[in-house]
Amino acid sequence: MHAWVVEAPAPIDAGPLRRVERQLPEPAPGQVRARVACCGVCRTDLHLAEGDLSPRRPAVTPGHEVVGTVDALGDGASRFAVGERIGVAWLGRTDGTCRYCRRGDENLCVSPLFTGWDLDGGYADACLVDERFAYRLPDALADEQAAPLLCAGIIGYRALRCADVPPGGRLGIYGFGGSAHLTAQVALAQGMRVHVFTRGEKNRALAAELGVDSVGGAADLSPEPLDGAILFAPAGELVPVALRAMDRGATLAVADIWLSAIPGLDYAAELFEERRLRSVTANTRRDGEEFLRLAERLGVRATTVAYPMAEAPRALADLAHGRFGGAAVLTN
Numbered sequence: 204m205h206a207w208v209v210e211a212p213a214p215i216d217a218g219p220l221r222r223v224e225r226q227l228p229e230p231a232p233g234q235v236r237a238r239v240a241c242c243g244v245c246r247t248d249l250h251l252a253e254g255d256l257s258p259r260r261p262a263v264t265p266g267h268e269v270v271g272t273v274d275a276l277g278d279g280a281s282r283f284a285v286g287e288r289i290g291v292a293w294l295g296r297t298d299g300t301c302r303y304c305r306r307g308d309e310n311l312c313v314s315p316l317f318t319g320w321d322l323d324g325g326y327a328d329a330c331l332v333d334e335r336f337a338y339r340l341p342d343a344l345a346d347e348q349a350a351p352l353l354c355a356g357i358i359g360y361r362a363l364r365c366a367d368v369p370p371g372g373r374l375g376i377y378g379f380g381g382s383a384h385l386t387a388q389v390a391l392a393q394g395m396r397v398h399v400f401t402r403g404e405k406n407r408a409l410a411a412e413l414g415v416d417s418v419g420g421a422a423d424l425s426p427e428p429l430d431g432a433i434l435f436a437p438a439g440e441l442v443p444v445a446l447r448a449m450d451r452g453a454t455l456a457v458a459d460i461w462l463s464a465i466p467g468l469d470y471a472a473e474l475f476e477e478r479r480l481r482s483v484t485a486n487t488r489r490d491g492e493e494f495l496r497l498a499e500r501l502g503v504r505a506t507t508v509a510y511p512m513a514e515a516p517r518a519l520a521d522l523a524h525g526r527f528g529g530a531a532v533l534t535n
């Protein structure tokens with residue numbers, strides 16, 4: 204089969220991805236193999252290719268928003284039938300025994316395996332997944348529609364909960380790409396007022412199209428104090444900007460896996476009055492199940508741009524340079 208691998212991380216325009224020929228992998232006990240129909244492109248893939256995230260394995264295949272069809276079962280795998288459509292997401296495996304797993308916070312597991320970082324992901328013809336970590340997908344969603352929900356959607360949903368905005372409250376969204384455009388739809392459907400701050404023209408247009416309450420530049424002043432905010436842009440310099448826009452007691456949730464340096468904070472203006480700054484780290488399977496149900500019920504629609512799987516580097520370069528709005532999806 205064909206698979207893309209990250210050989211030596213480098214700026215995306217220098218071509219860190221290489222397409223290789225590999226044996227079709229055989230599922231181990233408890234695993235299933237998915238024939239990849241399509242795979243969403245997440246900013247994490249870009250961080251991995253460029254080396255912001257250190258590779259955890261040489262020549263790993265990126266991709267953790269995989270929609271595919273089960274075509275082989277490992278010993279003991281019984282949750283899915285051959286021919287069934289499944290989703291493969293970022294959380295590939297947890298130990299199930301550490302103190303965080305036992306208290307229900309498996310997103311904080313001390314020895315997790317992530318798809319497309321520790322485990323080969325979906326920038327390929329096929330990939331393996333532990334069946335306990337795969338998702339059933341709502342029938343109503345086409346493959347290309349479903350893919351971005353699997354990381355962008357799920358992480359955004361967790362971030363929205365972490366931002367802890369009360370019903371009808373005011374949410375700020377800093378950075379507006381694949382994850383934010385899905386999260387904004389959930390927030391609007393839940394009656395929040397949504398203010399978007401982003402620099403890309405295409406992303407600004409997409410936010411306006413979705414009917415958010417205001418759209419401004421990345422570091423613009425908020426039209427009103429915020430009851431909570433999510434930072435999606437991997438830009439640490441926006442942390443104090445967002446904190447200054449927060450109302451008393453409000454939370455800023457940072458949804459990124461990697462963030463550039465955060466400048467020194469002014470305690471009085473940016474943190475005092477119980478403003479909170481927190482990160483969002485991966486997700487639990489429960490977050491995933493909840494979000495997929497909610498997305499179906501609320502009719503969350505991903506805006507996607509399709510690229511042939513053979514053009515994965517171009518999709519990542521376009522993401523790096525902000526050349527599209529919404530989410531890119533690689534199709535086989």
Ligand SMILES: [Zn+2]
Nearest residue numbers: 299301304312
């Ligand atoms: Zn654990």
Ligand SMILES: [Zn+2]
Nearest residue numbers: 245247354355
């Ligand atoms: Zn992701």
